[in-house]
Amino acid sequence: MANSPKPETRKAAIVGGNRIPFARSNSTYAQASNQDMLTATLDGLVARFGLQGAQLGEVVAGAVLKHSRDFNLTRESVLGSKLSATTPAYDVQQACGTGLEAAILVANKIALGQIESGIAGGVDTTSDAPLAVGDDLRRVLISLNNAKTLQDRLKALARIRPGQLVPEIPRNAEPRTGLAMGDHAAITAKEWEISREDQDELTVRSHQNMAAAYDRGFFDDLVTPYLGLTRDQNLRPDSTVEKLATLKPVFGKGEGATMTAANSTPLTDGASAVLLASDEWAAEQGLPVLAHLIDAQTAAVDYVHGGEGLLMAPVYAMPVMLARNGLSLQDFDFYEIHEAFASTVLSTLKAWEDPAFCKGKLGLDAPLGSIDRSKLNVNGSSLAAGHPFAATGGRIVAQLAKTLHEAGPGKRGLISICAAGGQGVVAILES
Amino acid sequence: MVTRVLDEAPSLGTLYAKAAVTAFGRGGGLPEDRLARNGVTVDPAHLAAYARVCRLPLNDVLPATYPHMLTFPLQMALMSDRSFPLALPGLVHVRNRIDVVRAIGSGEPLDLEVWAENFAQHRSGAAVDLRATASVGGEEVWRSTSTYLARGAKAPEGAPEAQIEVAVGDLERVAATWRIPDDAGRRYAKVSGDVNPIHLSGLTAKAFGFKRAIAHGMWVKARVLGALAGRLPDELALDVSFRKPLLLPSTVTLSTAQAGGGWDVAVRNATSGTEHVVGTIRPL
Numbered sequence: 001m002a003n004s005p006k007p008e009t010r011k012a013a014i015v016g017g018n019r020i021p022f023a024r025s026n027s028t029y030a031q032a033s034n035q036d037m038l039t040a041t042l043d044g045l046v047a048r049f050g051l052q053g054a055q056l057g058e059v060v061a062g063a064v065l066k067h068s069r070d071f072n073l074t075r076e077s078v079l080g081s082k083l084s085a086t087t088p089a090y091d092v093q094q095a096c097g098t099g100l101e102a103a104i105l106v107a108n109k110i111a112l113g114q115i116e117s118g119i120a121g122g123v124d125t126t127s128d129a130p131l132a133v134g135d136d137l138r139r140v141l142i143s144l145n146n147a148k149t150l151q152d153r154l155k156a157l158a159r160i161r162p163g164q165l166v167p168e169i170p171r172n173a174e175p176r177t178g179l180a181m182g183d184h185a186a187i188t189a190k191e192w193e194i195s196r197e198d199q200d201e202l203t204v205r206s207h208q209n210m211a212a213a214y215d216r217g218f219f220d221d222l223v224t225p226y227l228g229l230t231r232d233q234n235l236r237p238d239s240t241v242e243k244l245a246t247l248k249p250v251f252g253k254g255e256g257a258t259m260t261a262a263n264s265t266p267l268t269d270g271a272s273a274v275l276l277a278s279d280e281w282a283a284e285q286g287l288p289v290l291a292h293l294i295d296a297q298t299a300a301v302d303y304v305h306g307g308e309g310l311l312m313a314p315v316y317a318m319p320v321m322l323a324r325n326g327l328s329l330q331d332f333d334f335y336e337i338h339e340a341f342a343s344t345v346l347s348t349l350k351a352w353e354d355p356a357f358c359k360g361k362l363g364l365d366a367p368l369g370s371i372d373r374s375k376l377n378v379n380g381s382s383l384a385a386g387h388p389f390a391a392t393g394g395r396i397v398a399q400l401a402k403t404l405h406e407a408g409p410g411k412r413g414l415i416s417i418c419a420a421g422g423q424g425v426v427a428i429l430e431s
Numbered sequence: 432m433v434t435r436v437l438d439e440a441p442s443l444g445t446l447y448a449k450a451a452v453t454a455f456g457r458g459g460g461l462p463e464d465r466l467a468r469n470g471v472t473v474d475p476a477h478l479a480a481y482a483r484v485c486r487l488p489l490n491d492v493l494p495a496t497y498p499h500m501l502t503f504p505l506q507m508a509l510m511s512d513r514s515f516p517l518a519l520p521g522l523v524h525v526r527n528r529i530d531v532v533r534a535i536g537s538g539e540p541l542d543l544e545v546w547a548e549n550f551a552q553h554r555s556g557a558a559v560d561l562r563a564t565a566s567v568g569g570e571e572v573w574r575s576t577s578t579y580l581a582r583g584a585k586a587p588e589g590a591p592e593a594q595i596e597v598a599v600g601d602l603e604r605v606a607a608t609w610r611i612p613d614d615a616g617r618r619y620a621k622v623s624g625d626v627n628p629i630h631l632s633g634l635t636a637k638a639f640g641f642k643r644a645i646a647h648g649m650w651v652k653a654r655v656l657g658a659l660a661g662r663l664p665d666e667l668a669l670d671v672s673f674r675k676p677l678l679l680p681s682t683v684t685l686s687t688a689q690a691g692g693g694w695d696v697a698v699r700n701a702t703s704g705t706e707h708v709v710g711t712i713r714p715l
Contacts, residue, residue, distance in 0.1 A: 031479030036489040039661070043490070080488055080661045226491060227475060228538060 011292040012107035012276050014429065017398020018045040019272035020226035022386035023233045029269040030127040032227065034063045034070060037271040038077040038123040044224035045119065045273045046082045049287055053082065057115025059089040060102040061273070063123050064389035064420075066093070067130040074121075095420035096340065097298070098122045099272060099393020100427060106276045107293040116281040120397070121273035122390030128269075137164035172267070174420065176304045181311070181420060182341065186252030186259050188309030189343035192350045196258040199342035200244040203263045203383045206339055210380020211237030218379055222398055234266055234386040251341075263342035268386030272394030274401075290401035291413070296427040297321035303422035308361075311344045313424030314416040315351045319362050321426055327412075329368040332428075334375050334403050334413040336396045339382040344418055379403060393417060397429070404431035434465040434544065440501070441508040443624040450511035450519030460587060461559065462514040465546040466505045473497070473537050477622070484622045485653035488660050493535040495669055496653040498543075498573045499527075500623060502563035503649075505545040506577065510561070515547070517559060517581040520639065524648050525558070525595045526578035528670040530715055533572050535565070541573075542566045550586050551593035557586035558593035597672045599695040599709050602686040607658060608701055611646060613680040619650040645676040651708050655696050658685055664714040667693065671710025683707060 020041055023029040029037065038061060046052055061074040070076070075089040094101045099122035106118035133141065137160065144156040173180045189199075213219060214231055223231075239262070249257035251264060275287075282289050299317035301308035314337075322329060329352060337345045351357050352368035359365070379399055382392055400413045408431065415427045473493065481497060482489045510519050535541070542565070549560040558580045565573040578595055616630030628635035629645055636644040652671050656663075677683065682701040687694050693713040699706050 031476065031483070032489050036482075039488050040490045043661075082661050085662075227489070228491070 009111040010113070010278060011294060012110035013279050013282050013289040014291045014293060014397060014401040015275040015277050015282050015287045016045075016049060016290060017222055017272065017274040017394060017401070018048055019223055019391065019395050019398070020044070020270055021223055021229040021232050022268045022270035022388055022391070023229055024386065025126040025267035025269060027127070027233060027269075028227050028229050029125065032125065032269070033128050034066065034073055034123045034125055034271075035077050035080070037125065037226070037269070038073065038121065039080045040226055041121060041123070041224070041271040041273045042077055042081040042083065042119065045275055048221065048224075049275055049285075051083060053084050054087075055084040056087045056117045056119060058106060058109065058118040059083070059087055059121070060092055060105050060118065061089070061121035061123065062092040062098045062102060062390050064093060064095055064098060065124055065126065065129050073123075093390070094423060094425070096338065096387070096389050096392060097417050097419035097423055097425040098390035099395070100296075100397065100415060100417050100425045101298070101393065103274055103276065103293065103393060103397050104296040104425070104427065107296075110276055110278050117275070117277040119273050119275055121271065121394050122392070123271035124388035124390045125269045126267040126388075131167040134164050134166065134168050136161070140164070174303075174310065180251065182251030182259060182264050184303065184310035185264070185341040185344055186257065188312060188347050189258055189341075190252065190256065191309065192347040194258065194343045194346045194350070196245075197241070198346055199258055199263040200241050202339070202342040202345060203244060204239050204241050206377060206380050206383040207236050207239040209378055210235055210384035213379035218402070222402060232385045234268065235384050259341060259343055263383065265340055265382045265387035268388045270386065270388035270391045272391040272398065274394045274397045288405075290405040291429045291431045294428040294430050295321055295325055296425065297324075298423065298425050300424070301422045308422070309347065310420070310422050311340060311418035312347065312351065313422055314418050314426050315348050315424070316362060317424045317426045318352070318416065319364055319368060321428065322368070325428060327428070329371060331412060332371075332375070332414045333407060333411040334378060334400060335371055336377060336381065336400045336413065336415045338392060338396065338417040339377065340387065340418055342383060345376075348416065348418075393425070397427075400429055401431075404429055407431065432463045432465060434467050436467045436469060437505065437508070438468075440468070440504040443504055443507055444626050446504070446507045446511040447519070447627060453511070453513055454518035454520050457513070457516055457518050459516045461516060461547045461550050462509065462512065464509075464514070465544055466509055467542070467544045468501075468505065469542045470540045471501055471543055472540050475537065478537055480622045484618050485650060485657055487653060487657040491537050493537055494653065494656060495529050495531045495667065496649060496656055498535070498541065498565045499529070499563070499575060499649055501541065502543050502545050502565065502575065504624065505543060506561040506563060509545060509547055516550070517557065517579070517584055522579045522581050524577060524673055525580045526597065526670075526672045527575065527649065527652060528668065529573070529575045530668045531573055531666055532715065534665040535567070535572050539567050550590050552586035552590045553580060553593040553595065556580055556582040557584040557590070558595060595672055597670050597710050599697065599711060600688060600690050602688055602695055602697040602709070604686060604688065605684040606687045607685040609654070609683050609685065611677065611679060611681045611683060613644065615646050615650065615679055616644045619647045623647065623649070641676060641678070643678045645678055646681075648673040648708065651677060651698055652710070655685065655698065655708065655710070659687065659694060659712065662694075663712060664693070666715040668713045668715050669710065671696070671708050673708055674706040677707040
């Protein structure tokens with residue numbers, strides 16, 4: 001892959017973020033729609049940074065599970081929020097990469113001088129999920145709608161079979177392979193020989209780190225309570241390796257299955273938003289700059305026929321971005337690797353350490369190497385918080401920006417997020 | 432004046448039935464007694480159902496119209512009681528003013544109090560104000576005045592003139608068109624408990640002189656509030672008069688215009704222009 005030199009641009013600042021606590025599926029947010037949650041999250045950000053009535057450059061957000069009526073979800077949420085109605089908005093969707101991709105899109109427009117400020121966000125509900133009628137029934141209903149005569153209508157109706165009346169429930173599965181994401185991850189975990197113990201350990205650390213971060217007030221200016229929830233519902237501060245060891249595997253089959261309900265993220269509801277701006281705009285508004293978004297990269301793998309793991313694309317994106325910025329994997333103070341599954345984080349790290357893989361698959365002379373694990377997901381990640389697909393990117397960007405800001409100027413952070421469809425998004429932030 | 436404190440919300444269905452059988456032989460002045468409930472907490476599931484049926488956003492602040500869900504049953508208990516001078520069947524809700532003194536968190540326990548006052552005369556009958564307040568820890572955070580008109584009834588000698596009109600400015604521009612389905616009354620009745628037969632079906636409405644079932648005025652008011660979500664101050668006064676009944680089903684228009692730091696609003700029939708609701712929303 002050739003690296004073109006970066007054009008002269010300015011760096012987009014991350015001013016801050018807001019999210020609602022993440023709730024487990026069919027629980028506290030069961031009655032809340034994506035629009036409810038995204039609007040509440042935007043209004044929380046508006047309140048935090050005094051943006052009542054403000055016209056921003058753009059609001060970019062999305063949802064992975066989306067009703068067809070929500071085609072303009074982000075714009076509709078802006079219209080219902082305290083932002084000026086003259087703030088433009090659009091939806092994006094890149095599975096679990098949605099939130100980070102939205103931040104990259106906003107940052108790029110700021111970098112190019114096309115906008116001065118913007119909000120990137122994401123929202124997902126697995127509780128208020130869009131049910132669809134099955135494809136057979138859908139075709140019958142369309143022909144019924146098109147029928148001109150009573151006879152045509154009756155003919156169309158006669159094609160309805162009882163079995164067609166069962167709605168299609170969205171599944172966390174790949175359309176091309178029919179495998180659940182967890183089953184894909186289990187294949188990768190086996191390939192990379194990721195042990196159950198290592199996964200459980202990473203899981204416990206995530207819970208403990210996030211609980212400690214809540215306890216020291218780290219999330220006070222990142223999270224706004226919603227519908228009575230003040231902390232992420234999935235968070236188990238008392239989680240221990242011993243307790244997790246008692247759980248039965250849920251993904252992967254038979255002997256050697258390692259992935260449990262604890263070391264995999266649960267279905268979750270929630271929303272997040274990040275305020276980005278030019279340094280000038282932030283200064284004019286008297287707002288802080290936590291960090292800048294330095295660079296980003298996406299990649300995709302052929303997980304269907306190409307033999308690569310579904311969630312391994314960030315592994316490929318990383319060396320491209322590092323080379324372009326003249327950085328090594330070790331040049332970072334903090335790492336945020338999205339914990340879709342504990343095994344995904346561990347497979348990713350192992351792949352970067354593996355000389356044969358780095359040479360054969362990534363075309364590198366030397367492996368990217370290992371990282372200092374004490375710098376990984378220091379304030380907890382998705383295994384603890386939960387993972388409302390499109391909301392995870394915004395959570396991570398705001399969380400890392402604040403972590404870098406706390407550590408002082410000149411600190412560097414790395415984000416890596418895997419996504420359905422064999423895609424990955426990585427980014428660099430700097431304080 | 433005596434304030435009677437109830438432990439739970441009275442059942443509206445029972446009250447309607449009681450009011451119907453005790454409709455005759457009423458008269459005299461307004462009861463001085465007040466009804467109250469203390470430490471009332473909002474059921475999140477009910478709030479969510481209310482928000483959905485009124486198309487209001489779901490968050491941690493009560494919609495301005497929501498406390499009416501809690502105070503209306505108390506007002507009904509007052510009006511259906513034999514001591515109330517006007518017969519409930521035939522009472523028409525003609526004006527409603529709500530003041531949100533401060534935003535109310537959905538988790539705050541509310542102390543509610545309702546009473547009747549301002550027995551007034553009107554060219555077509557008599558009017559009365561049903562008042563309500565909601566307080567948190569002794570601080571009044573919300574209050575409302577529902578004015579009811581009893582056609583053909585007589586207010587006491589020397590009663591003041593009823594004020595049932597809300598003045599609005601020019602509202603020509605249509606902001607939205609709403610198709611109101613024929614089950615709108617039943618859906619709101621299910622959530623609000625307001626099972627007044629005039630809202631439930633054409634047949635039951637006919638018994639009370641309406642051509643078809645009519646929409647609940649407070650539902651229309653809540654929908655107006657929902658249409659302006661994000662555009663309103665936290666502390667506000669929402670004052671609307673209910674003009675002509677909104678027959679179900681109907682297609683209506685919402686007109687809005689900025690005025691006085693808030694909005695003037697009107698809901699009218701899309702074809703005939705018949706005015707159903709006009710009102711003002713102002714910062715308090």
